[in-house]
Amino acid sequence: MNFEFSEEQLSIRDAIREFAREEIAPDRLEKDESKVFPEHLIQKMGDLGILGVIFPEEYSGAGMGYIEYALVVEEISAVDPSMGLTVAAHNSLGTNHIYSYGNEEQRQRCVPHLTAGKSLAAWALTEPGGGSDAFGLKTTARRDGDDWILNGSKTFITNPNYADYCVVMARTNPEAGKAGISAFIVEKDFPGYKIGVPMNKLGMRASDTAELFFEDCRVPGRNLLGAEGEGYFNALGILDGGRISIAAMCVGIARGAFEQAMRYVQERSAFGKKIHQFQAIKIKLADMATEIDAARLLVMRAAAMKDKGQEVNLESGMAKLFASEMCLRVADEALQIHGGYGYIKEYPIEKFYRDAKLGTIGEGTSEILRMVIARDLVRKYAIDALPAEVS
Ligand SMILES: Cc1cc2nc3c(=O)[nH]c(=O)nc-3n(C[C@H](O)[C@H](O)[C@H](O)COP(=O)(O)OP(=O)(O)OC[C@H]3O[C@@H](n4cnc5c(N)ncnc54)[C@H](O)[C@@H]3O)c2cc1C
Structure with a gap:
């Protein structure tokens, strides 16, 4: 290693x-x-x-x-x-x-x-009716000759106003359950495809997030992405890798917030001392740095496994879950260290604090990730695979 x-x-x-x-x-x-x-x-x-x-x-x-x-x-x-x-x-x-x-x-x-x-490219799975229950998506695609006609809407989609290509998951066969979902490449100028105005968000405000609307949007057959009926399964594979990058993003946010805190503790004085000399602040700094490193190790384990072509559902889920929750704790402590100035927009720390919250929501909420991880663990530790002393 x-x-x-x-x-x-x-x-x-x-x-x-x-x-x-x-x-x-x-x-x-x-x-x-x-x-x-x-x-x-x-x-x-x-x-x-x-x-x-x-x-x-x-x-x-x-x-x-x-x-x-x-x-x-x-x-x-x-x-x-x-x-x-x-x-x-x-x-x-x-x-x-x-x-x-x-x-x-x-x-x-x-x-x-x-x-x-x-x-840029965009990727649209989430709908107004639900993101966690992606299998329940309502956007439809029906055949019309060689083309497909899409109807429905998506929400919270990143990048669409700057994306010439958006991958859209839609239901092509209502009878087939998970196997009735397919993916399409929707191009920005396709008739019937409309992109909403950028949403007004808590954080990540300079990133483009918008709703998408499909009103009899005609998509040529050549833009069916993957085989018909494979969209849902392929989307799950895509999220495995995606979670590594969201986890890395959370490590970055935490590190950015931590660096702001490290600067501040060496500038700010209280009771005649630099504030890094107080034990309560030292403990915060030590915990923050330790947690950031732990999260990065989880990210890099998942990344190294992905590079070797190994299955990473469990490891990318763990990395994303831990890194996103760590990121909230670190951003919170980094802001706390700034005292009242942390609450004022002139310092970047309040932006890190707001931006941090996305990590526990996007690409699988913490609640859903715990379900994904536990499901994998039950598979891994199946009774008949346990060592004799445990069974
Ligand atoms: C800034 C931003 C960018 C995004 N970018 C994209 C993008 O590019 N493409 C895309 O497709 N989506 C994107 N999303 C959507 C994101 O993936 C969803 O918001 C997320 O999956 C949660 O879905 P939801 O918002 O519908 O919440 P819901 O699914 O309605 O969940 C609401 C709450 O219920 C909990 N919950 C739901 N089901 C269960 C369960 N079975 N057990 C326990 N708790 C449960 C959730 O954890 C959550 O706390 C983005 C979101 C944001 C905010």
């Missing part, structure tokens, strides 16, 4: 850190306040390989693995979680669904466009 990043991984991390500090940091607070997505960053991130981290070079990707991807998402999120979320949804959800389950024509048509930063 090797706990060190390679020279190449460290240089990728450093390059992204520099990019985030120079290009993203300067106006992150204004963009958050005005909820304006920094569109000019799309092409810049494409040029740096950030929008194609996990895709092969033949599709204009950076040809890297999930370890590098987790490093990239952590670095961006440590500066601006809105951009971390944008990058995570683009890579692991929208683009990865087309790359992983698309045919060669779809891959050639869409993936290089997305990895090169010509546009």
Whole structure:
């Protein structure tokens, strides 16, 4: 077991850190306040390989693995979680669904466009009626000659206003249960496809989140993604990898908040001392740093397994569950350390605090992840597989 990043991984991390500090940091607070997505960053991130981290070079990707991807998402999120979320949804959800389950024509048509930063990708599973119960989705797709006609709506979708391609899950056979759901590539200019205005959010305000509406939206047959009836199962596979990036995003948010706290404890004085000299503050700092490292180890375990092609449902779920809840605790303590100034918008810490909350909701709530993890554990520790002394 090797706990060190390679020279190449460290240089990728450093390059992204520099990019985030120079290009993203300067106006992150204004963009958050005005909820304006920094569109000019799309092409810049494409040029740096950030929008194609996990895709092969033949599709204009950076040809890297999930370890590098987790490093990239952590670095961006440590500066601006809105951009971390944008990058995570683009890579692991929208683009990865087309790359992983698309045919060669779809891959050639869409993936290089997305990895090169010509546009973002979006991925639409959640509906107004429910996100956790994804199997209950109501959006329909019916055949019309060679085409499909989509009707319904989606909500809370990341990136759609800047996405030329959105992967949409819809019910193609109401009788077939889970096997009656299929995925489609919906292109931005398709008639009958409308994107709502950006939603007014608690955090991640500069990331684009919107509702989608499909009113007799005609989708050509060539845009059916994967086989008919496989959409639900493929979506679950996509979420396995997606959770690694959301966990990495949470590690980044926590680290960003922690770094703000580390700066503040060395600047701020009380009772004639720098506040880091108080034992109560020292305990907070120690707990925060320990938890961040623990979460990163879980993220990197899942990433390393994913890079080896192993099944990661359990490990990505654990990483995302722990990292997202850790991130809330760390952001809370980091803000507490700032006292009253933590509550004021001039300091970035209150933004980390607000942004942190998404982690326990998106790509599987904490409640759902505990169910997923427990289900895997019951399978792993099935009675007949237990050692004799336990049975
Ligand atoms: C900023 C943002 C970006 C997002 N981006 C995307 C995106 O790009 N694409 C996409 O498809 N979705 C996206 N989502 C949606 C997100 O994945 C869902 O919000 C999430 O899955 C929860 O679904 P819900 O909001 O409908 O909550 P519900 O499913 O209605 O859940 C409500 C509450 O009930 C709990 N609950 C539900 N079922 C159970 C159960 N069986 N046992 C115990 N508790 C349960 C939940 O944990 C939660 O606490 C995004 C959401 C946000 C806020």
